[in-house]
């Protein structure tokens with residue numbers, strides 16, 4: 555029986571373990587951090603295409619989080635541009651789901667553990683070795699694990715990607731940072747299930763009123779030059795809060811009120827993506843999820859791509875007994891789609907960036923003409939390739 559070593563217990567790792575189990579393949583997941591390390595973290599939205607892929611594995615609907623079927627775009631002046639569906643609902647009514655990162659990780663890991671999958675925490679991969687009949691994973695604590703196949707689901711700064719590509723693959727800075735928080739006890743315009751997005755005068759802001767009255771939010775300030783970690787570390791929480799308040803003070807939105815009602819704001823974090831990774835695999839190893847195609851958060855597709863990867867990899871390994879051939883088939887199925895999605899994420903980043911006030915004023919004049927309700931609905935139809943994508947688990951994969 556094939557045994558897979560899965561590196562990374564985020565989204566792609568546990569999901570691929572569930573897919574492999576369904577395909578009759580044993581796996582063990584190795585996660586660098588302790589189980590309790592997730593914290594509440596950023597909030598995110600699982601798009602319908604990713605949700606559909608997850609359900610295809612036979613897991614239940616997520617109990618954590620809440621449905622978020624639509625979003626509404628505003629200018630900083632408060633003018634509504636359009637209200638659009640967050641993708642077309644699935645036939646059973648399932649829509650996109652807002653969920654915290656930690657709840658999503660916990661849901662996927664718990665599902666894997668309930669299915670009898672072994673997850674080992676505190677195991678940081680440092681190196682790998684392909685042998686004549688398998689692969690060895692070496693961990694920072696001096697231990698090792700052996701298997702027939704190794705799946706690198708170790709995120710944007712993947713060690714497995716570096717090994718497979720024999721060096722670093724540079725990430726692309728999106729000229730933007732992201733920051734987020736959870737506001738309590740604030741009364742803001744609210745409509746359940748709606749993301750309120752503001753193309754502000756100086757920055758993009760989005761809030762989502764949750765079921766329990768907490769306001770989930772994030773902002774994506776434009777940042778022309780790539781910051782170093784020292785640049786960012788030099789900004790104190792108090793300075794960052796003041797900068798954010800100042801950024802949104804001229805907007806007719808609830809941003810400042812929401813920021814004031816937030817106890818802890820995540821520090822600014824640069825946004826990167828990975829447009830293309832030259833090598834995805836060798837004879838015994840493959841990368842999936844952010845390790846091989848990190849998507850800008852502006853595209854709202856990183857989780858979905860990771861889940862879709864996991865399902866497709868499971869199908870390939872189920873139907874093609876020769877591992878290198880199965881991995882080659884997997885790459886053929888996935889590469890074009892994920893690279894297109896990374897470009898979509900990058901163009902979403904550009905579309906919310908504020909590059910100077912002259913351009914911003916022009917945007918505020920022309921956008922209501924170009925991006926009205928009708929145009930936004932047409933846009934959604936044009937995005938059918940993304941949101942309506944269906945992977946059929948039962949369909950056999952042929953070489």
Ligand SMILES: Cc1cc2nc3c(=O)[nH]c(=O)nc-3n(C[C@H](O)[C@H](O)[C@H](O)COP(=O)(O)OP(=O)(O)OC[C@H]3O[C@@H](n4cnc5c(N)ncnc54)[C@H](O)[C@@H]3O)c2cc1C
Nearest residue numbers: 562564565566586598599679709843844851854855856857
């Ligand atoms: C601020 C922000 C907001 C986002 N919002 C959205 C959104 O709204 N919608 C969306 O779809 N996506 C969003 N994303 C993207 C999404 O979070 C990622 O695409 C997704 O988490 C990728 O899953 P993954 O499993 O590939 O990687 P991760 O979720 O990063 O998981 C990788 C795991 O591997 C572990 N690991 C790393 N190195 C090692 C090692 N050497 N050994 C062992 N384990 C290791 C890590 O600890 C981690 O648990 C957002 C991202 C950010 C940063």
